Amino acid sequence: MTGVGKLHWHGLDNDTVLELLGSSWEGLTSRQCRERLDRYGLNVLETGDGLPVLRILLDQFKDFMVMMLLAATAVAALLGEVADAVTIVVIVVLNAVLGFVQEYRAERSLHALKRMTAPVARALRDGAECVVPAEELVPGDIIQLGPGDRVPADARILHARALEVDQSLLTGESLPVAKHAGVLPGRELASPDWTNMVFMGTVVTQGRARGVVVATGMETEMGAIAETIEEAGTGDTPLQRRLDHLGRYLGLACLLVCGLVVAAGITRGESWFHMFLAGVSLAVAAIPEGLPAVVTVALALGVQRMAARSAIVRRLPAVETLGCATLICSDKTGTLTKNEMTLREVTLASGARYEVSGSGYSPEGQFSLVEGAPAAPDLALILTAGAICNNARLLQENVRQRGRIQRKWKVSGDPTEGALLVAAAKLGLDGETLSRCNPRVDELPFSAERRCMSVVVQRGAVRRAYIKGAPDTVMGMCSLARAGDSEHRLDAGWQRRITGQADTMAGQALRVLALAYRDLPATGETEIEKDAVFLGIVGLLDPPRPEAVLAVSRCRQAGIRPVMITGDHPATAAAVARETGLMTPGTGVLTGAQLDALDDPALARHLEHTSVYARVSPQHKLRLIRAFRAQGHVVAMTGDGVNDAPAVKEADIGIAMGLSGTDVTKEASDMILADDNFRTIVAAVEEGRAIYDNIRKFIRYLLSCNVGEVLVMLAAVLLGWPLPLIPMQILWVNLVTDGLPAMALGVDPADPDNMRRPPRRSEEGVFSRGLGIKIAVRGIMIAAATALTFGWCLGQTGDVARARTVAFVTLVFCQLFHVFECRSETRNVFSMGLTSNPWLVVAVTCSVAMTLVAATHPALQPHFQTRSLTLEEWMAALAVSGLMLVTAAVRHLLAQVVAGIARSGVERHDL
Numbered sequence: 009m010t011g012v013g014k015l016h017w018h019g020l021d022n023d024t025v026l027e028l029l030g031s032s033w034e035g036l037t038s039r040q041c042r043e044r045l046d047r048y049g050l051n052v053l054e055t056g057d058g059l060p061v062l063r064i065l066l067d068q069f070k071d072f073m074v075m076m077l078l079a080a081t082a083v084a085a086l087l088g089e090v091a092d093a094v095t096i097v098v099i100v101v102l103n104a105v106l107g108f109v110q111e112y113r114a115e116r117s118l119h120a121l122k123r124m125t126a127p128v129a130r131a132l133r134d135g136a137e138c139v140v141p142a143e144e145l146v147p148g149d150i151i152q153l154g155p156g157d158r159v160p161a162d163a164r165i166l167h168a169r170a171l172e173v174d175q176s177l178l179t180g181e182s183l184p185v186a187k188h189a190g191v192l193p194g195r196e197l198a199s200p201d202w203t204n205m206v207f208m209g210t211v212v213t214q215g216r217a218r219g220v221v222v223a224t225g226m227e228t229e230m231g232a233i234a235e236t237i238e239e240a241g242t243g244d245t246p247l248q249r250r251l252d253h254l255g256r257y258l259g260l261a262c263l264l265v266c267g268l269v270v271a272a273g274i275t276r277g278e279s280w281f282h283m284f285l286a287g288v289s290l291a292v293a294a295i296p297e298g299l300p301a302v303v304t305v306a307l308a309l310g311v312q313r314m315a316a317r318s319a320i321v322r323r324l325p326a327v328e329t330l331g332c333a334t335l336i337c338s339d340k341t342g343t344l345t346k347n348e349m350t351l352r353e354v355t356l357a358s359g360a361r362y363e364v365s366g367s368g369y370s371p372e373g374q375f376s377l378v379e380g381a382p383a384a385p386d387l388a389l390i391l392t393a394g395a396i397c398n399n400a401r402l403l404q405e406n407v408r409q410r411g412r413i414q415r416k417w418k419v420s421g422d423p424t425e426g427a428l429l430v431a432a433a434k435l436g437l438d439g440e441t442l443s444r445c446n447p448r449v450d451e452l453p454f455s456a457e458r459r460c461m462s463v464v465v466q467r468g469a470v471r472r473a474y475i476k477g478a479p480d481t482v483m484g485m486c487s488l489a490r491a492g493d494s495e496h497r498l499d500a501g502w503q504r505r506i507t508g509q510a511d512t513m514a515g516q517a518l519r520v521l522a523l524a525y526r527d528l529p530a531t532g533e534t535e536i537e538k539d540a541v542f543l544g545i546v547g548l549l550d551p552p553r554p555e556a557v558l559a560v561s562r563c564r565q566a567g568i569r570p571v572m573i574t575g576d577h578p579a580t581a582a583a584v585a586r587e588t589g590l591m592t593p594g595t596g597v598l599t600g601a602q603l604d605a606l607d608d609p610a611l612a613r614h615l616e617h618t619s620v621y622a623r624v625s626p627q628h629k630l631r632l633i634r635a636f637r638a639q640g641h642v643v644a645m646t647g648d649g650v651n652d653a654p655a656v657k658e659a660d661i662g663i664a665m666g667l668s669g670t671d672v673t674k675e676a677s678d679m680i681l682a683d684d685n686f687r688t689i690v691a692a693v694e695e696g697r698a699i700y701d702n703i704r705k706f707i708r709y710l711l712s713c714n715v716g717e718v719l720v721m722l723a724a725v726l727l728g729w730p731l732p733l734i735p736m737q738i739l740w741v742n743l744v745t746d747g748l749p750a751m752a753l754g755v756d757p758a759d760p761d762n763m764r765r766p767p768r769r770s771e772e773g774v775f776s777r778g779l780g781i782k783i784a785v786r787g788i789m790i791a792a793a794t795a796l797t798f799g800w801c802l803g804q805t806g807d808v809a810r811a812r813t814v815a816f817v818t819l820v821f822c823q824l825f826h827v828f829e830c831r832s833e834t835r836n837v838f839s840m841g842l843t844s845n846p847w848l849v850v851a852v853t854c855s856v857a858m859t860l861v862a863a864t865h866p867a868l869q870p871h872f873q874t875r876s877l878t879l880e881e882w883m884a885a886l887a888v889s890g891l892m893l894v895t896a897a898v899r900h901l902l903a904q905v906v907a908g909i910a911r912s913g914v915e916r917h918d919l
Contacts, residue, residue: 017164017222018192018202025164031148031220033166035132044146051145051161051224053231127674129160137401137420149221154399155214155453156673159206162228163219165189169451170215173206184213215453216399272725306706306754310699318682319692320666326678329661330696332770333568335641337633337659340574340581341519342423342668342684343646344588345550349427352518353547355509356386357502358491364431369402369417371433386490388435390543393523394428395439396446397463397474402429402439424519427548428476446472452537457625460485462537464528471528473536479510479545482522486542498542510545510577517583518547519576552587559687560589567766568693569641570686571619573629578622585620595619600628611635629655642770644689646681647673663689690763698758700768701833705753707774708783709830713745713823715787720794720819730808732798732815736872737862741816744858745823748851752827756845759832777833786826789895793888794819801881813863813874814881820859821889824852829896837896 017025026032036044129142132150142160145151151163159173165187172184187203206212206219208228225231273283311321321327341347348369354362360380366373375387400421419426429439446465454461460477475482488495489502496502510520526540563570570590574581578597585591597620606614615635621628629645633655636643645659648669653676656662664677665684674680681688717738724732733741768776775783798815802808827848829837842849863874877885 018204020164021191022164022166022189025166025220025222029148029220029222031150033150034135035150036146036148037134040148041133041144041146044148045144048146048227049225050143052143053226127158127160130157136403145221145224147221147224151219151221153206153212153217153219155212155216155455157212158675159208159210159212161208161221162223162230163206163221165204165206165217165219168215168217170453171212171217172214173210174213175207175210187215187217189217214455216451269721269725273731276725276728278731306699306703309754310695310702314692314695315682317691317695318666318685318688319695320680320682321678322674322680323678326661327696327699329642329678329770330644330693331700332642332767332772333644333661333693333696334767335636335643336563336568336570336689336693337573337629337636337643337645338570338686338689339646339648339665340572340576340584341550342648342665343681343686343689344556344572344584344590345552347423347550347668347684349423349519349548349550351427351431351546352549353513354387354390354431354544355513355547356380356383356390356491356544357489357506357542358383358386358544359505360386361509362387364434366430366434369419369426369430371402371417371430373434375435383492386492386543388437389490389525390523390546391428391432391435391437392442393474393525393543394476394521394546395432395437395442396448396465397461397476397523398425398428398439400425400429402426402433423550424521424548428521428546431546450536460537464536473526473528473540475524475526475537475540476521479506479520479522482524482540483507483542485537486524486540487538488540489542495541502542506542506545511579513545513547514577514579515583516547517580517587518549519580521546521548552584553685553687555685555687556588559690562690562694562763566690566693566763571621573621573624573632573645575624576622578620581620581622591619597622600624603628603631608635612639615639626652626655630658633658642767644693646689647677648684694758694763697762697768698756701759701762702754702756704774704779704833705756705830706750708779708786708833709753709823709827710746710750711783712786712790712826712830715783716790716794716822717741717819719787719791720798720815723791723795724798729799729802730811732794732812733819734812734873737812737816737874740859740862740872741819741823744855745820745827748854749824749827749848752845752848752851753830755847756831759835761834779833782833786829786892789892790819790822790826793822793891797885797888800884807875809873810875810877810881813877814885816872816874817859817863817877817882818885818889820855821885822892824855825889825892827852829892836901837893 020028030040127142128139129145130137130152131140131145132138132152133140137152145161149161150166151160153159153171165171166189168187168189171187173187174184185203187206190204192202192204205222206217208223208230223229223231270283274280307324307327310327311324314321314327338344350367351364353364354375356362358380360383361378362375363378364373364375400419400423403418403420404415405418417430419429432439432442446467448463449466449471450464452458452460452462454477458477459481460475462473462475464471464473475485483498483503483506486498489498490496506522510522513520522545523543524540525543526536526538528536560570572581572585572590578599582591582597591597595617598614598618599621600623603611603621603624611631612635621632624632629647629652633643633645637658637660642661643659644661644663645655646663646665647653647656648665653673656664656673657676661679662677664674664680666674666680666682667684669677669680669684679692717733720732724730794815797818798811801814802811805811828840831837831840831845831848862868862872864876869875
């Protein structure tokens with residue numbers, strides 16, 4: 009059980025390979041897997057675990073202004089100001105710890121996200137097929153591979169049908185490579201020529217296979233490459249880069265103002281050292297160097313919330329783009345519907361029509377003849393064809409419900425094929441028994457281009473092909489139709505009748521499949537999909553998800569247009585679209601054939617009046633995405649199959665299905681839906697908007713406070729007053745206001761009006777929608793309130809230290825009151841309530857307590873040069889700072905009055 013490089017697995021036969029690996033055709037037992045996992049470790053490539061904890065902590069002290077402050081503190085200590093120096097160092101360390109907590113949390117969150125996107129594999133364990141995390145595969149595991157699967161480990165092929173693998177990731181080959189299960193002679197063959205092996209990271213493009221894992225983790229071919237390269241970082245998001253540039257410009261402006269304060273103070277006779285220390289402290293507090301880091305925290309926290317709602321983000325820029333989405337292109341099956349197919353109707357070629365009772369995957373139900381003459385043999389034959397031309401399995405599992413263990417039926421594989429197995433079981437036909445009695449000898453797998461699937465089985469001395477697929481495709485392969493014990497020529501009249509029946513079924517939201525068979529000669533026949541015998545059509549129902557109706561409605565409220573793009577029948581797609589509310593009056597359906605007949609200008613005219621695109625190919629999807637984007641839409645696109653990957657990658661927000669999606673599509677996507685539910689897309693948009701709102705809240709709060717701090721110091725110097733704050737007080741204000749309250753804003757819940765407003769423009773600037781004016785006005789008000797109380801107390805008492813204490817607590821209270829106002833740009837501060845964000849209440853309470861301790865505790869007063877205040881001084885500080893909330897409430901009230909007057913004026917005008 010060594011790696012590929014240790015043994016030449018390609019030159020050994022299957023039985024020898026299994027014997028050397030200590031495995032069998034039934035796979036390993038759970039106990040063997042646990043033992044081997046302990047021995048060989050996880051099936052993962054060794055990459056860096058992110059930044060070391062110590063480095064994250066030390067990086068907090070690398071900022072230029074912090075280093076300047078520490079240097080100035082060292083000078084203060086040398087000059088005998090030891091108490092001041094120690095106080096400043098303590099505050100700087102506390103700030104560093106807070107920054108460390110933010111960055112460490114972001115780093116851990118992003119690391120957890122990488123693990124959430126880990127792929128899965130289908131393996132045989134204890135004789136049964138199950139889905140396991142790919143990282144838990146061990147040498148000797150038997151794995152199943154199908155179209156679109158990313159190979160989870162290096163494996164020797166034991167059995168293959170029309171298998172082709174894209175291994176360009178390893179070899180650079182431009183075309184997929186055909187693979188087989190035969191023995192390859194010659195030990196000198198290089199690994200790219202091992203056509204009986206598949207390698208970790210490569211992608212199955214066609215066919216199916218079963219293989220045995222021979223190497224995992226760093227022992228694989230991919231692991232050998234990983235040893236020579238270093239994993240690239242993810243980089244900053246566009247918003248982080250914009251804020252980084254903004255922070256630099258604001259930092260320069262702050263430095264200029266701080267320099268002006270220092271120069272003016274020295275000119276007026278203040279000590280150059282104390283002015284220098286004050287200037288550096290003010291710069292440290294005022295420069296918003298933490299903006300990009302806070303954005304990372306806000307994004308990481310938001311992404312964790314999205315993951316809890318089954319939306320797993322693979323690329324952080326997608327979070328920003330979600331808030332701009334104007335169009336969601338969604339598949340039908342599994343996204344707008346339950347993806348629990350149930351066969352509801354069978355119409356035989358003879359005209360006999362049966363309805364089928366029962367729901368879900370439980371094989372309980374009855375067949376009721378509703379039209380035509382009874383045809384039990386034909387009914388059994390068409391259900392046999394559906395059960396044999398099938399790669400799904402019907403299983404039972406234990407499920408805990410209300411504290412009790414219950415047996416529940418489930419399908420492993422395609423839900424449509426599972427529904428055919430369930431229908432056969434309702435008639436007493438067991439799928440596994442049929443497969444054993446009719447061993448498969450060949451298969452032509454389903455593909456989007458062929459729109460059908462065929463299998464060839466051995467029935468004694470003869471071979472028979474069973475075919476299933478789209479009715480028009482299957483009818484094109486048939487020359488006869490079965491009715492009772494006889495076969496009739498499938499002429500134009502039969503075809504019209506069958507097509508009409510298929511259209512009727514599709515109009516009832518049923519998915520329609522046709523089935524046929526052909527008996528083949530023992531030898532000499534290579535083309536099996538011709539001259540077949542038509543058996544009939546079946547209608548399967550995939551009921552709409554109840555929550556999809558509400559999700560579509562929320563989309564429209566949010567100014568987002570939902571569109572269905574599906575390969576299903578137009579009538580079926582339209583029926584589901586009408587039931588979910590996706591299709592509105594005045595909109596229609598466009599088919600793939602109609603798309604082909606339209607040039608680009610004509611298609612552009614149809615886009616706004618079409619809600620459903622049916623019978624489309626992956627090429628059509630890609631064309632639609634480009635057409636929508638050309639009209640200025642920000643497009644979210646869902647996909648699951650291999651051929652969906654180009655459209656998913658082309659979209660502004662590519663969304664892969666987590667349950668039914670292939671690994672190729674997941675790799676191309678920005679986000680994965682863990683539950684394949686349309687509601688989750690809408691929830692992700694809501695969270696994306698909330699994340700962006702929280703970032704704007706933080707920018708508004710941080711910059712307003714910084715502007716207030718800088719302006720109050722500048723105003724005092726220009727007015728010839730003593731400095732209202734000393735360096736320790738400035739740094740303490742920065743610690744208690746920019747730390748915990750700002751972090752609490754990052755977990756603020758989404759605004760209830762979040763999904764009632766139109767999407768923001770993708771090119772929207774940081775200070776759009778009046779944010780810059782709000783920051784400036786509030787900054788001036790904070791500075792004015794602080795300067796007012798400082799001047800009042802100085803005039804009343806003539807005690808500079810007491811006046812500074814009043815200014816100190818006023819500045820802190822102004823900022824802590826302002827943080828509640830920053831929670832919403834549209835709602836009254838008093839209407840939001842305190843309980844909706846308890847973390848903010850806790851953070852503000854801690855900040856108030858820290859301020860009171862610095863202002864009143866006898867042991868700390870000498871360090872912060874504060875004085876115990878009188879009741880009148882406390883009331884003055886609270887009253888002036890409380891005006892922040894009062895003015896905010898009045899402003900909102902006036903805005904509502906003006907809006908009401910405007911609405912009434914419009915109504916009178918309409919009358």
